Amino acid sequence: MKWTQLRRMAISLPVAIFAACLMIGISEYGNKQTSQSLSNLAHAYDTRTALSTLTKEMLDAETGLRGYLLTSDENYLKPYNEAIQNISSTLQRIRQLIETTPQGMEFFIPMSHSISRKTAEMDLSLRLFREGNADALKFVMFTDMGNTDMSNIRELARKLDTLTAERAGRYQQDINSSLIMGRIGVATVTLFGLFAFYLYLRQNNMVDRLHKREQALLSEERSRLENLVRERTATLTELANHLQQVREDERGHLARELHDELGALLTAAKLDVARLKSRIDMGNPEIADRIKHMTETLNSGIALKRRIVEDLRPSSLANLGLSTSLEILTSEFAQRSGIEVEAIFEAVELPEATELTIYRLVQESLTNIGKYAKASQIQVTVHRYPTYVAVQIKDNGEGFDLASIRPNSHGLAGMRHRVEAAGGRLTINSALGAGTTVSAIIPTGATPAEAITAI
Template structure:
């Protein structure tokens, strides 16, 4: 850019000097012409005395004076400062002086002086010398013009070469930029591929570990249910037998007491009532551990019993709308546990006055919901130690369903679960798919899990 600007400035100055050279040449030619006109009119006046020659003579001298001023302002500095220019001015002044002397002598009527000047060769020699000096000035101006023209061409070539070099440099810089951009893009692509590979590996690990944790959680959930069922059977068989035997023994002893043993009879009656309370407590614990009504009476009856007992214990009004559903045993247990956990939370925290429990049957799924008018809560602001909703969600999702929790502080809460309906064939296919997924996650066929009953 700097080279181009400097070349442009120098070329402009050189072109101006070329114009000055042309102007100097034209001015010198015009001076010679005007001097010839002045000399012609001067001689005409000197020979004839006709004053008509004086006007063009005077005009020619005035024109010469103006042309000299133009020459001083328009000629190149090399011409103005040269010895040829000094000689040119001196010769011009001498010639003008000679013509002025002749005219003055003619005006003073001194014909002998006029004839001497006219017939002598002084004017001719001065004019010849002036013409030669004018030719020298013109040649000098033309030489300057030629030199400056060559300088202009040289500057143009320099500018052309500079422009070409700039273009080449720009192309080279663009080439470097393209290569650098390509290298950066390739590096970015490689980095992106590495990140994607790491992400895929992490996602694969997350899926694998999620599958393992899900399988473990499902196993633990099933183990808990199996342990509950085992404990319920033990309580029903062992503790039930003991309490029943004790009650029968009390009845046998009571029948053999004399009628006047009122105090003993009252104590036995109190013992019988205590045994009845123990049997009722045993029955309630068994139902909490493993609701026998679920397998004996079905889901609807079990939910009615559960809600009725909750209403009796808590004093909260419970409104039910239960439709019969066709689900497998695990799905029915999932719905039962969801309602049980929701009612437990309502009894502990909700401070509700009324609860609605709904069970709806659809073509492809069943939907259960528990709604209360209590204080509500923020689902996103639950304590870390709260696992009730987390357990419900896992249990529902393990059955292939979805759990929704809708609640706001001061506006109650609603917990709803959607459980898909599957046929026996679909259940078998799902179990096979889960088993295959687990085998892939462990890179080998998993060892069969031993339930608690089998371990015993």
């Protein structure tokens, strides 16, 4: 009996030692590879975050400067000055993050040059405005250099972000590979361990308990990661909703400023023209033509101001209600585009945010149809049900393949996010040559879960 035990030990002990050494080696190798990949992944995410911050700072600077030039309100210079101060440090941070990547530097260098030109152009505009040099300011503002530089900045930042995202994907694949290797190694070592324990102790029950313990740990880790993903998703959704609300607030503020300030200026100019018309000799054909042309120009400016204000924040939505606002929107679209629009709107009473969501959905859909669909007929309907409102925009245009929608189709993604933020659901049905139908289901007053159950 003792000889048998010694023989089993002579076989199982080397196997156990080999299994232990193999486990240590695989664990150390996997830990090293995973740590390196995680470090690289964090580096990539830091780069993307810095790029997002840089884009936001450029937008803050441009928006703040435009607000100041339109209103002369010093409060608009606060975000502009803060953004200008932070742009250099953000650029330096991006350079430090990508200086080891030659391909990234190919995008970074022209992007930094475009940023320098854009900031210099904004600084020149601000200086000319403060000096009261209106002619030079108009020349600077109506050149296309600033817009070209801003477009280059967005495009290069997007390319750099795409390059960084690809690198992050590769690092993620490395992590997955390390985890797979670790799992394979653990499985191999487990087999060796089971074999050694079978030969030496035959303690299958102990092996089962160890296996169950590992499963419990994996399940616990999986639950923790799922909770973390849910928390991050909720945070990002809340941030997106906040940014959307901020955008609408800014559009509303800009609309009010244009309506009050620019409207007052145009009205005063029109009154001055009317006063001049009553005091000068209108029998002179040249003077009469000049006065007529001036009046028509002011009327066109007032109409343009009204259209811009309505696009920024439809006043009819607050004053006349959703149905009337949609009737005005579809009627004006039909007049501009020459497309036949059939509108069927049932009277609904909804919160202001929900009404704005439906209005923007219809507005964006009509804009897309006018740009891409080549349609001759459009049907827009709004129907009210006990717990939800159904909105549908249907056209007989060329349609498109849903599978070919690019991930960067922000228009469709923006519509979907608006509807889902209101607790609703958006569906898009389209096929080549068969037109497109955009449908949305939005709850009226019930919770989103109740509305979807009722649907």
